Each structure stands twice: as structure tokens, then as C-alpha cells.
Amino acid sequence: MTARRRFVIPASIFFALFFLALPASLALAPGVMARAAIGPLTLAYAFAFAQFVTSWVLLALYMRAARGFDVRARRIAERVQTEAVS
Amino acid sequence: MTPDPLVVMFGLFLAVTLVITYWASARSSSSRGFYTAHREISGMQNGWAIAGDYMSAASFLGITGLIAFFGFDGFLYAVGWIVAYLTVLFVLAEPMRNVGRYTVADVVAFRLRGRGVRALTAASTLVITLLYMVAQMVGAGSIVNLLIQRIDDIVAIVLVGSLMLVYVLIGGMLATTWVQIIKAGLLLAASLTLGVLVLAHFGYSPGALFDAATRVHIGGIPTNLLQPGHFFKGPHAGLDLFSLGLALALGTAGLPHILTRFFTVPSARAARTSVGWAMALIGTFYLLTTFMGLGAATIVGPAHIGKRIDGTQAIRYIARHPERAQALNAEFGKDGFIVTHQNNNLAAPLLAEALGGPLLMAFVAAVAFATILAVVAGLTLTAASAFSHDIWYSLIRRGDVPENEQLFVARSAALLFGVLAIALSMLLHRVNVAFLVGLAFAVAASTNAPALILALTWRRFSSAGAISGMIAGLISSVALIAVSPDVMHEHALFPLRNPGIVSIPLGFLAAVAGTLVARDHDSENRFNELEVRANTGIGAER
DSSP: OHHHHHHHHHHHHHHHHHHHHHHHHHHHOHHHHTSEEETTEEHHHHHHHHHHHHHHHHHHHHHHHHHHHHHHHHHHHHHHHHHHHO | OOOOHHHHHHHHHHHHHHHHHHHHHGGGSSHHHHHHGGGOOOHHHHHHHHHHHHSOHIIIIIIHHHHHHHTHHHHHHHHHHHHHHHHIIIIIHHHHHHHOSSSHHHHHTTTSOSHHHHHHHHHHHHHHHHHHHHHHHHHHHHHHHHHOTTSOHHHHHHHHHHHHHHIIIIIHHHHHHHHHHHHHHHHHHHHHHHHHHHHHHTTTOHHHHHHHHTSEEETTEEEOTTSSOSSSOSTTHHHHHHHHHHHHHHHGGGOHHHHGGGGGSSSHHHHHHHHHHHHHHHHHHHHHHHHHHHHIIIIIOGGGOEEEEEHHHHHHHHHHOGGGHHHHHHHHHHHSEEEEEEOGGGHHHHHHHHHHHHHHHHHHHHHHHHHHHHHHHHHHHHHHHIIIIIIIIIIISTTOOOHHHHHHHHHHHHHHHHHHHHHHHHHOOSOOHHHHHHHHHHHHHHTHHHHHHHHHHOTTOOHHHHHHHHHHHHHHHHHHHHTSHHHHGGGOSSOOSOOHHHHHHHHHHHHHHHHHHSOOHHHHHHHHHHHHHHHHOTTOOO
16 A cells, blocks of 8 residues: 555656646746747647656556556455455 | 438447347346446456547537637647546546445445435536536537438437437446447547548648648638637636646546446456556547547638538528628538538538548448437436435435335436436537536536545545535535626626636535544544555455
8 A cells, every 4th residue: 555655646746737737837828838849839739748648658657566556455365365264 | 312321320330239238138137237237347348438438429529629619728628638537547446446336425435424425425426417418418419400400409319318218227337338338439430530531631741730720710810729828818718727627637536427437347457457448548539639620620611610501591591691691602602501600519520521521421420429329328327326326225215225126216217317418408509518518527526526535545534524525516616607707608706617726626625624623533443444445355346
């Protein structure tokens, strides 16, 4: 459970801040966000696409970390079962 | 006479799904089968079904339409909706699977005993599903209006409603899940086809598409759709954006028809896998909405997206509007029809017609129908389980209910809810469906989301906290919508279109305040049990 928390809490803080940065920057600096960044693509659009990439990256990281949580959970479940039997 | 391709394609979808419903009916004769398909859906299947539940007609027609008319601001919805899944993945999916049985209220009430908590969670579930459902039905009406002039939108709403009831009443969760899976596949196929055709139109150069999107004529004014600020504008645009972002990102964590899907899988691991599949599919789909939306704006043009009339009807319409006769006559002469009311919900089907002719339009329209049908089926099932399991079984009869009575109540609740939603949808026309869904998200983010997240993560959280939080969230979100510019227009008492920025913090704060005022040691003790069960699956429903 602690291992799980050690991943989930920082990851949640990161994505919350990264996501809210999009509406925040649109609100505070609309002029900058409307500027073309990559070819005709505006900074706002590029930032929005980046949100998809980070979501997928966090998904992949979590899936990998979670395999470790599964092993621990199974061990605990087995221990509880053997204790219940004995 | 050759058969209408739309009727043929939709008929095929119906035939396949009705066979599945018949097959599923034998396996839905117990309440466990009816609500959760015996928890035998695999992670991958459930992922496709979640994607099917989530990629609603509101996303497909609504987001494509908003991007076609307002560019970047429409795409913001898509960003919020994909990021939202991280909350579901990190905090909810696996514990929901292990702690809950049939409904969202099961999870909240696991450690927060007391009838009030369950009653309120069930009530907010019903409000959210009803709002969401009306959005879908309005979408159904608006495309039928365009595509099959023989059938008017009232008939279409009744048709969709009755078919959906057949799936739910006979086939339960198993049939509903398979309808979602098939529909998710069809919707992705349609979106990919449209996305590729749009790119092909621009010589497979995204740059050329984006370039064209910088000069789209809207109301005669050249507009850069890649720039923000075409939908959210005015003095409160910044706050409105923030408010919407919050509602979208937390709303998914409170959407009952998505959350109940986690009860259909055999293990926490499968719950996680299903979120993985769902995020991959949903992300791909939302990226495609940009290509479809900008494609509709550049290839079809916002001025041509709307309800069309032709022949003598058009001539009569022009005669009634002499002030615009010249422009209308020119349009009529060129296209053979005129657009009387712009309607951005029609962007996707009209883009399909422009790129692939009537056959592709028929396919896209049939997919849109299938989408609406599948999503309303999922919503109705969720509402039915909230009523029969939470309100009837747990609160009124206090758990003493024979199996066949449970099923009878669940089916009756589905029927009643379906009829109520059909009636409400007939009353509310011509509202952008993505906007209506946005409201459902605001309510979900302000009520269910705080209660669920705190119940699963905060040891001290108490029943009093859950009750005060949900009441504050529900009342503030509904009340702020009622006095918002979209309802009261220029007399609005609240300047923002989305209540999230006020109602979500209010929901959380009231939950914390209620907890601090009234401590609940039982709930704190049961939190240990909850944590073990949530993380290891010990004691979870099989």
C-alpha cells in the first residue's frame, strides 16, 4: 500500500498541475498561446496534444509499477489464507 | 426501389445486437447476472466497453461540431476527457472492483454506514445519468432530423428509447456490454476512415490541413480555428475555462455508468487492464476529433453545416425570407438545397457525405445511431441498479428481498427511467449535446467524485462529511446551472457557463467540514478493512 502511494501521489500531483496549466495559461496569456509554434499549429494546440502524450506515458508507467503491487498483494492474500487455515 | 443504405446498415447492427441480447437473456436471469454479467467480462473486453460507454454521441457529434465551429476551444473538452482517466486509474478502478458489488453507493457505503449516505449517492447517480441520457437522446433527434426526412425526431427518440429498453430489460449487463464493444469498434472505424480521408484530401499533409484551418470563414469573417478563444470569450473566459477543465477532469471519476463497469471484471488486475485499453482507444478517438472537426470546417464549411431543405420547401422558404433571397437563391442554384438552421451537431455526417458520398454518410449516421443506442442502454442499466439495489433493496426493504422481486424492481425501474428520459428529451431540443454532457460532468465532479475519492483515501472521512459534501455539491452545481448565462441569458446571476470552479471545491470543502464537525470512529476502524480489501481483494465479491 505504501509502495502504491509512493507512485500514485507524486504522479497525481504532476498530472493535475500539468493539466490545469493548460486552462491557466489560456486564461493568463491568451496572446502567447495563440501564437503559431510548430508550423501553423498554435502553442495552445501543441500543449493540448502534449496532454495526450503525458497521459499515455503515465498510463504506461503505472501499468509497469502496478505489476509490483500485484505481487505484494498476492503475497499478503496468501499469508492471510494460510493463517486462517492454521 | 433500391433500399436506403442507412436503413440496411442500421438494420444489420440491430440484427447482430438482438441476437446477442437473446443469447445473453439466459445468463441475466439472476440479479448478479443482470447487474454485473457474473463478473466474467475480461479486462480487454471491459476496456472496449468503457470506451464504448465514454465515446458517446455527444463526443462524436458534439466535439466534432464544436471544433468545426469554434476550433481549439472544442478540442479542450477532448483533452479534459482523456486526462480524467488518470484519476480513475490511480485512485478508483482497482479499489472499486474489490470493494463494490453492484453500485457506486456500495463503495461509498462500505465504511460510511447509514441510510443517508446511500440514499444521497443513489440520488446523485440518478440525476447524473438522467442529464447524460437527455444529452444523448437530443443528439439522436438532431441527426435523424437531417438524415431521414421521413422520420421526425420525436419518432426517432421513441424508437431509440424502445430499442434500448429491449437490450437492457432482456439482456442485462452482458448484452449491454457486447453492444458497447461492437459499437466502440464501429465508431473507431468510422472516425479512422474520416480522419484518413480528411488527410488524403490535403495530400496526406497535416500541415496543409492546419494551414487551411487558419483561414476558415465564419459568418463571412476569416477565422484562425487553431487559436483559442472562439467559444470561451468575454470578460470571464479565463475562469470559465478553468471551471470546465476542473469539471471534465474530475467528472469522469463520478460518472456512475463508467464506474459500474468495474464491477463486471473478475479481478483488480483486470480492472486496471480495462482502463489501459480504454485510455488507448479513447485517446486515439479524441485525437481524431481534431481531424474530423477541422476537416468539416475546411472542406464543408460551417455555413453549410445545418438542417437542409430542398425542392418546393426551399422555394417556399426563400419566398418567406425576401431579405436574404439573393444569397439563398445562389446557394439553391449551386447545391440544390439550402441550409436554414446551422447546427454543429451535424458536422461529422456532413463531412462524411462530402468525402465519401451518401454511402459513407449512411455508415457514419448508422454508427451515430448505434452509439446513442448503446450509451443510453448503459445509462439506463446504471440508473436501474441505483434505484433497485440502493433505494429499494437496501433502504426500503432493508436487504430482505427475494431474488425475483429484485429483478422485477430492477426491470421496472429501467422501464420507468427510460420513459422519463424519452419524455424529457422531447422537451429539450437544439441544445449542443456536448454542452449538456458538460453539465452532467459538473454535477458528477461536485457530488459523486468527492464522496468516492475521500471514502477510498481519507481515514477520518465520516458519514456526516459525505452527506454534507454531496448535498453542497449537488445543490450548488444544479443551482448555479439554473442561474447561468445558458439558462437565464442576459439576466444571469452567475457569470460562468460551467459551475465547476465553485461547486467542486464547495463539495470537497463541505465534505471536510462535515467530517471535522462529526467524527465517526466506526468509519475510521472500517477504513483498515477497506484498505486491505481494496488493495488485495480479500473478502471481495467473487
